[in-house]
Amino acid sequence: MQSLDHLQLSPSVPDKRSWSLSSSELFTVKSFFLALSQISGLPSVFPTKLVWNSQVPFKIKSFVWLVAHKKVNTNDMLQLRRPYKALSPDICMLCMEQGETVDHLFLHCSMTMGLWHRLFQLTKIDWVPPRSVFDMISINFNGFGSSKRGIVLWQAACFAILWVVWRERNARILRINQGIQRTFGT
Known part of the structure; x- marks a missing residue:
């Protein structure tokens, strides 16, 4: 939570959702699975x-x-x-x-x-x-x-x-x- 202390939010800029684990910045199950596989050491491709x-x-x-x-x-x-x-x-x-x-x-x-x-x-x-x-x-x-x-x-x-x-x-x-x-x- 301390890392959020220095964050400045601007009320004039609209909120935006983005998913950094895919190139489209949209959440997909596939991108989540691939990221999880890399972390857990599972083979990324079954x-x-x-x-x-x-x-x-x-x-x-x-x-x-x-x-x-x-x-x-x-x-x-x-x-x-x-x-x-x-x-x-x-x-x-x-x-x-x-x-x-x-x-x-x-x-x-x-x-x-x-x-x-x-x-x-x-x-x-x-x-x-x-x-x-x-x-x-x-x-x-x-x-x-x-x-x-x-x-x-x-x-x-x-x-x-x-x-x-x-x-x-x-x-x-x-x-x-x-x-x-x-x-x-x-």
């Missing part, structure tokens, strides 16, 4: 076209977008949002070994890792898992070649792995819940 222009059903595109931005209801997110409804302890339903986070479930879980390794073996690519799903989606692999068809197949295969992992995780949770209901008659 391959949105890769997700939204892919040749997969819309619900899978939407799902992949949510996964990339860590907005799916994995156990760690449920613990934060609704601790009374989350599975306890916070454990991955596929490997039953570690806590369930987006990056663990879709990349680092031993069950999921097997799927990724198999896909990369099919394409004869040596692979080291990236640290996050966001990074995985951002990396431009040409697993089935650089032709349009190869790119479409690669995207579909990667998105299918994410989708299948999520469906299997949910199916396991449902089986557990059905067993509990039968046991307790609720």
Whole structure:
């Protein structure tokens, strides 16, 4: 507030709004996001076209977008949002070994890792898992070649792995819940 003490306002000059983060001086979500990305160290460009222009059903595109931005209801997110409804302890339903986070479930879980390794073996690519799903989606692999068809197949295969992992995780949770209901008659 002290920096405003020396500011002289002129009542005869009309007020004007301006946004210094864009060349047009108008606020846009894009200019704000780019500025925020630079401050937080996030990659400034997420391959949105890769997700939204892919040749997969819309619900899978939407799902992949949510996964990339860590907005799916994995156990760690449920613990934060609704601790009374989350599975306890916070454990991955596929490997039953570690806590369930987006990056663990879709990349680092031993069950999921097997799927990724198999896909990369099919394409004869040596692979080291990236640290996050966001990074995985951002990396431009040409697993089935650089032709349009190869790119479409690669995207579909990667998105299918994410989708299948999520469906299997949910199916396991449902089986557990059905067993509990039968046991307790609720």
